[in-house]
Amino acid sequence: MLEGLREASRRIALRKAIDGWGTQAGWQQVWDETCSPAFISYFCGFRESVKGLEAAKAFNAALFGGFPGLEQTITAVAAEGEHVAYRHRLIGRNEGSFLGRPATGRAVNITGMTWMTVQDGRVVEEWYELNHDELKRQLGMTAQDASAAAAS
Amino acid sequence: MLEGLREASRRIALRKAIDGWGTQAGWQQVWDETCSPAFISYFCGFRESVKGLEAAKAFNAALFGGFPGLEQTITAVAAEGEHVAYRHRLIGRNEGSFLGRPATGRAVNITGMTWMTVQDGRVVEEWYELNHDELKRQLGMTAQDASAAAAS
Numbered sequence: 001m002l003e004g005l006r007e008a009s010r011r012i013a014l015r016k017a018i019d020g021w022g023t024q025a026g027w028q029q030v031w032d033e034t035c036s037p038a039f040i041s042y043f044c045g046f047r048e049s050v051k052g053l054e055a056a057k058a059f060n061a062a063l064f065g066g067f068p069g070l071e072q073t074i075t076a077v078a079a080e081g082e083h084v085a086y087r088h089r090l091i092g093r094n095e096g097s098f099l100g101r102p103a104t105g106r107a108v109n110i111t112g113m114t115w116m117t118v119q120d121g122r123v124v125e126e127w128y129e130l131n132h133d134e135l136k137r138q139l140g141m142t143a144q145d146a147s148a149a150a151a152s
Numbered sequence: 153m154l155e156g157l158r159e160a161s162r163r164i165a166l167r168k169a170i171d172g173w174g175t176q177a178g179w180q181q182v183w184d185e186t187c188s189p190a191f192i193s194y195f196c197g198f199r200e201s202v203k204g205l206e207a208a209k210a211f212n213a214a215l216f217g218g219f220p221g222l223e224q225t226i227t228a229v230a231a232e233g234e235h236v237a238y239r240h241r242l243i244g245r246n247e248g249s250f251l252g253r254p255a256t257g258r259a260v261n262i263t264g265m266t267w268m269t270v271q272d273g274r275v276v277e278e279w280y281e282l283n284h285d286e287l288k289r290q291l292g293m294t295a296q297d298a299s300a301a302a303a304s
Contacts, residue, residue, distance in 0.1 A: 006232075045262045045283040076267065078235040080158075085230045085237035087267055087279055110197045113265040113281045115228065115239055127239055129265045131197040133284035 006079050009118040013084035014077070016123055017114065021072055022064035028057055036122040043128050056126075066098025067108070085115045090130075094139055101141070108138045158231050161270040165236035166229070168275055169266065173224055174216035180209055188274040195280050208278075218250025219260070227263075237267045242282075246291055253293070260290045 012034050020030035031039075031053065041050040041059065050059045064070065070092035077086045089111050094104045112130035116123045164186050172182035183191075183205065193202040193211065202211045216222065222244035229238045241263050246256045264282035268275045 042263065045264070045286040047261075076235060076269075078230045078232040078237045078267070080230040080232055083228060083230040085265075085267070109199075111194065111279065111281065112197070113237075113267060113279065115230070115237070115265060117228075127263065127265065129263065129281035129283060131281060131284050132286070133288065134197040136285065 002081060005081055008121070009082050009084050009116075010077065010079040012118050012121060013079070013116040013123060014074075014086075016116065017072075017074065017086060017088075022060050023068065023070060027060075031057055031060075034123055036119070036124045039123060040125045041128070042125065044130055044132060063098075065096045066094055066103070067092040068095055069093065082118050083115065084118065085113065087111065087113050098139075099141075104139050104141070106139050108135060110135055110138065154233060157233055160273070161234050161236050161268075162229065162231040164270050164273060165231070165268040165275060166226075166238075168268065169224075169226065169238060169240075174212050175220065175222060179212075183209055183212075186275055188271070188276045191275060192277045193280070194277065196282055196284060215250075217248045218246055218255070219244040220247055221245065234270050235267065236270065237265065239263065239265050250291075251293075256291050256293070258291050260287060262287055262290065 016030060016034040018024075020027045020034060024030070035053050035056075037053050038051075039053040039056055041056045043050060043059070050056050067090075070090055073089045073091075075087045075089055077084065079085075089109070091107075091109050093107050096103050110130065112128060115127040117125045168182060168186040170176075172179045172186060176182070187205050187208075189205050190203075191205040191208055193208045195202060195211070202208050219242075222242055225241045225243075227239045227241055229236065231237075241261070243259075243261050245259050248255050250256075262282065264280060267279040269277045
């Protein structure tokens with residue numbers, strides 16, 4: 001029973017993670033199929049969460065606007081009951097507007113960690129952590145640029 | 153068998169996470185008892201890992217030097233086989249030198265995620281992700297301060 005729950009949670013979470021990755025054609029439809037309409041995204045320690053599936057899809061589209069070819073390699077998965085955590089490495093290039101500034105053209109190579117909670121066959125929340133300070137360093141965003149972007 | 157491995161991994165990882173938290177008396181001894189001497193810490197997306205248990209303890213001591221009363225609340229755990237992931241919320245105050253600058257006295261409230269891998273009864277590696285950019289924002293570190301700290 002518990003084993004079945006774990007395997008079902010893993011299957012749904014990894015479908016969102018892989019088929020729903022922002023470079024995949026039809027990722028929005030995968031989110032529609034795997035997430036609850038009340039899906040909440042807790043993103044990178046920000047005080048404000050992104051509430052609702054439609055808002056989360058818009059937020060994701062904006063992120064991938066900055067990195068349209070961003071490649072994800074999932075390096076480990078741990079699933080237990082309704083919880084599915086995974087680590088990934090991201091490799092890509094800043095080829096579009098990001099954080100309110102134009103593309104830098106610079107390469108990024110960074111790790112992140114995701115945690116999804118699955119209830120009644122749908123992802124109801126997702127926590128994501130990635131160090132934006134290191135990301136900005138790789139993008140060559142100067143302190144002044146970073147400040148301007150944060151205020152924009 | 154697999155269940156036993158999961159429970160053993162969880163017990164060891166959470167002992168390091170809780171009894172080995174940097175505000176606990178004797179945390180270093182808990183690290184000695186729960187970690188491999190070859191322990192590697194992959195910290196917040198930095199390219200360079202911290203290699204070896206002694207180096208990791210020194211690194212941890214420096215972090216808690218900045219936040220000597222930092223409180224951790226573990227909000228979820230997922231364990232599978234040799235892998236143990238958990239989320240936490242950190243609440244504290246910057247009461248000591250951090251990132252090369254003096255204490256700001258400001259409060260922080262932020263989330264992070266940890267992933268430990270346990271082999272032969274010891275934690276062999278730990279991945280940690282927290283958004284330093286948000287942390288710096290809460291500390292009121294201006295762009296110029298942040299730049300100076302990064303260069304220090």
